[in-house]
Amino acid sequence: MIDPETCYKIEAYNTQVVRKMNKQIIKQAFWKSLPVMAGYIVLGIGFGILLQKAGYGVLWAFAMSTFIYAGSMQYVGVELISGGASILTTAFTTFMVNARHLFYSISMIDRYKDAGKYKPYMIFALTDETYSLLCDGHAPAEGDPNQYRFFVSLFNQCYWVTGSVLGSLLGAVLPFSTAGIEFSMTALFIASFTEQWLTSHDHIPALTGLLGTLICLVIFGSENFLIPAMFLITLILTILRRREEKAI
């Protein structure tokens, strides 16, 4: 029989361990999110500047980055808002630009299955970059992997909102030329692609994505290739299913 004093001590110790573990998880989530920080703050600033120039100040930037939270769509959104687009055009454009998110969600169904209270926000915050950080499935060996993923998602949105607000406030007063800084986004995807290539022994899916998209870009042009590319990739991977399921 344990006396109440010891019981209390054990409980306090356990609470301490849990707190320490939570802190550890948050710390690891922060490190994981770092590659996105630079890209999101910079691209967020770009978006903020653009929106400011279109006549919509810091509150608009904050609202869009908080509630829409989709990078390339928000850039397109600036044009829609300032051009006075109709609701229907806006809805359809959003659908086309963001249709790829259907795919991100599909591939995360199993992984996010037991995320519980974290799940709604994690689904809401599943951007290109968050997806590219979390799709490899790595999580710290100890602690709740969903808490880890939740914080990676949250940190990323914080960078994005911070960048947008900064851009809106700073405007064009930056003391140096930032031309070319948009390449950070491209670099992120190329680095993720390389990393996946190095960790996986089956390169068919990666090559299908790369070449299928390239073919569609050549055929359909840079404005309209994304939707056909997604169809083509899905089609090829469906045809290769039997072969691939042996390879995985």
Place this chain on the structure above:
Amino acid sequence: MKPAILIAVMAAVTMLLRFLPFLIFRKQTPPYITYLGKVLPSAIIGMLVIYCLKDVNLTTHPHGLPELIAAACVVGLQVWKRNTLLSILAGTAVYMILVQFAF
């Protein structure tokens, strides 16, 4: 008023796209969808690489050279050091120097 409505529409459609698969396959995920979930991640990253480079013009100056050189830096560094942040920062710095001073 109008801009606020448009922002709400963009937010709603984006959210719909992100939540829909989770709502449809709530009870049981069909094997085909599970399979897609396994192979799509690397395919989509490949797609996004092309998507980012879609506006590079190979026929006019500088023929996509800054992108090619910077991308090679990213791949090389990633293979060598396996540090994603380092690859991104170095690749972006190389690209900025190239477009601002070299081309």
